[in-house]
Amino acid sequence: xxxxxxxxxxxxxxxxxxxxxxxxxxxxxxxxxxxxxxxxxxxxxxxxxxxxxxxxxxxxxxxxxxxxxxxxxxxxxxxxxxxxxxxxxxxxxxxxxxxxxxxxxxxxxxxxxxxxxxxxxxxxxxxxxxxxxxxxxxxxxxxxxxxxxxxxxxxxxxxxxxxxxxxxxxxxxxxxxxxxxxxxxxxxxxxxxxxxxxxxxxxxxxxxxxxxxxxxxxxxxx
Amino acid sequence: xxxxxxxxxxxxxxxxxxxxxxxxxxxxxxxxxxxxxxxxxxxxxxxxxxxxxxxxxxxxxxxxxxxxxxxxxxxxxxxxxxxxxxxxxxxxxxxxxxxxxxxxxxxxxxxxxxxxxxxxxxxxxxxxxxxxxxxxxxxxxxxxxxxxxxxxxxxxxxxxxxxxxxxxxxxxxxxxxxxxxxxxxxxxxxxxxxxxxxxxxxxxxxxxxxxxxxxxxxxxxxxxxxxxxxxxxxxxxxxxxxxxxxxxxxxxxxxxxxxxxxxxx
Ligand code: HEM
Numbered sequence: 001x002x003x004x005x006x007x008x009x010x011x012x013x014x015x016x017x018x019x020x021x022x023x024x025x026x027x028x029x030x031x032x033x034x035x036x037x038x039x040x041x042x043x044x045x046x047x048x049x050x051x052x053x054x055x056x057x058x059x060x061x062x063x064x065x066x067x068x069x070x071x072x073x074x075x076x077x078x079x080x081x082x083x084x085x086x087x088x089x090x091x092x093x094x095x096x097x098x099x100x101x102x103x104x105x106x107x108x109x110x111x112x113x114x115x116x117x118x119x120x121x122x123x124x125x126x127x128x129x130x131x132x133x134x135x136x137x138x139x140x141x142x143x144x145x146x147x148x149x150x151x152x153x154x155x156x157x158x159x160x161x162x163x164x165x166x167x168x169x170x171x172x173x174x175x176x177x178x179x180x181x182x183x184x185x186x187x188x189x190x191x192x193x194x195x196x197x198x199x200x201x202x203x204x205x206x207x208x209x210x211x212x213x214x215x216x217x218x219x220x221x222x
Numbered sequence: 223x224x225x226x227x228x229x230x231x232x233x234x235x236x237x238x239x240x241x242x243x244x245x246x247x248x249x250x251x252x253x254x255x256x257x258x259x260x261x262x263x264x265x266x267x268x269x270x271x272x273x274x275x276x277x278x279x280x281x282x283x284x285x286x287x288x289x290x291x292x293x294x295x296x297x298x299x300x301x302x303x304x305x306x307x308x309x310x311x312x313x314x315x316x317x318x319x320x321x322x323x324x325x326x327x328x329x330x331x332x333x334x335x336x337x338x339x340x341x342x343x344x345x346x347x348x349x350x351x352x353x354x355x356x357x358x359x360x361x362x363x364x365x366x367x368x369x370x371x372x373x374x375x376x377x378x379x380x381x382x383x384x385x386x387x388x389x390x391x392x393x394x395x396x397x398x399x400x401x402x403x404x405x406x407x408x409x410x411x412x413x414x415x416x417x418x419x420x421x422x423x424x425x426x427x428x429x430x431x432x433x434x435x436x437x438x439x440x441x442x443x444x445x446x447x448x449x450x451x452x453x454x455x456x457x458x459x460x461x462x463x464x465x466x467x468x469x470x471x472x473x474x475x476x477x478x479x480x481x482x483x484x485x486x487x
Contacts, residue, residue: 041311151438162453
């Protein structure tokens with residue numbers, strides 16, 4: 001539950017889209033692994049067999065594509081474009097994640113690492129969608145083309161699966177306080193100051209910052 | 223169990239299609255309506271209800287016409303791309319080293335259709351299953367020869383111990399001379415259907431030249447599949463090490479808000 005003085009970092013729509021994307025993606029991981037490894041075929045039993053598991057995978061893929069489009073449109077502005085020079089400087093010191101850095105360059109709503117994750121999700125997500133649809137409906141396409149969809153789908157999975165754990169770590173225990181951004185959307189000012197200082201300043205200056213228990217300056221002036 | 227192969231000798235085949243019919247009969251695969259496309263070859267390619275076809279080819283020169291017949295069915299690779307690709311184990315190596323199929327397990331995903339270098343497995347959308355020749359596994363398990371071999375009236379088809387069959391094949395090739403050669407043992411770890419071809423490979427319509435397990439299948443199943451778990455596991459271990467060695471990124475204690483170390487909780 002938010003306490004007085006906490007700030008709003010995501011809106012409800014953002015959180016819904018995020019969890020649609022994350023939920024469909026994780027279900028795709030589970031069902032996909034159930035097909036990739038014969039040792040994991042038993043996952044199909046939970047769904048009434050492997051035929052059903054494949055249906056779950058294919059239709060979840062559709063939900064994933066929809067979520068991906070929504071996420072791309074929603075976050076493109078904040079996470080799709082790098083802002084120089086601070087993003088470059090941030091990358092030069094790996095955001096202080098790997099060695100001790102006195103003063104991490106101030107970055108906006110998303111740091112370059114998050115932007116790279118976002119762009120990877122969009123890029124690999126599109127690849128997964130296209131290759132998946134071709135494998136689902138290979139009709140009328142040349143065999144040589146269809147054949148390459150399989151390793152490309154697997155390649156996308158390699159990248160997605162690895163990045164997922166990076167994201168999971170950094171979104172939870174690696175950055176205490178962050179996970180609330182995707183749960184109720186409220187975070188402490190101290191968190192925002194540490195994680196997204198430039199964004200915090202901009203929001204405060206423009207008076208758009210929503211603080212729990214206070215009216216926004218904008219709203220107050222009405 | 224001894225390893226057997228099926229040997230087809232083009233020079234002894236009369237194109238009677240007894241093998242094609244015997245296959246349909248044994249596997250209970252009634253024909254569907256087909257169209258006349260100007261050839262005895264019917265249907266034009268393998269189908270989900272036709273595991274074996276006789277290929278007919280006419281070659282005419284100035285004053286003679288030559289026929290080429292080829293018995294086409296699953297090659298039963300030793301190193302089978304379809305078995306590698308199959309996610310459920312519906313396609314498997316039988317105790318006879320042929321490629322068997324367990325229809326119950328097939329989920330109709332068509333992964334094998336794209337993987338097979340010989341374009342053998344065919345999808346049946348009605349049943350949502352992929353079907354192909356299983357070398358009459360129920361027959362060979364009972365020491366019978368496959369139905370097609372049983373039906374062959376000329377000895378063009380033979381079924382027997384691998385080494386013996388290959389010896390026969392090599393002797394026959396010497397006898398035939400010219401461009402005659404054996405097709406099969408040199409590919410995909412050795413096929414369990416081998417041909418004695420009288421002409422060069424390129425002469426036979428639909429015959430795959432230098433067939434291999436596709437690189438795409440190797441990249442997918444041999445490289446990327448294990449890499450996915452290695453990379454994911456590496457990241458999990460790396461993250462935990464990061465947490466222990468470097469530590470999480472906590473908000474600074476001196477910033478305005480109460481309870482900074484607990485973040486948003
Ligand atoms: C249980 C798993 C997950 C957790 C706990 C989680 C948590 C979070 C959190 C806390 C944020 C906000 C970060 C911030 O505001 O600084 C976030 C952002 C985001 N998440 Fe997740 N997430 C999960 C799974 C996923 C999955 C599977 C995907 C992709 C398919 C995904 C895609 C994104 C994207 C694109 C963003 C936007 C910002 C960025 O690029 O980091 N998330 N997630």
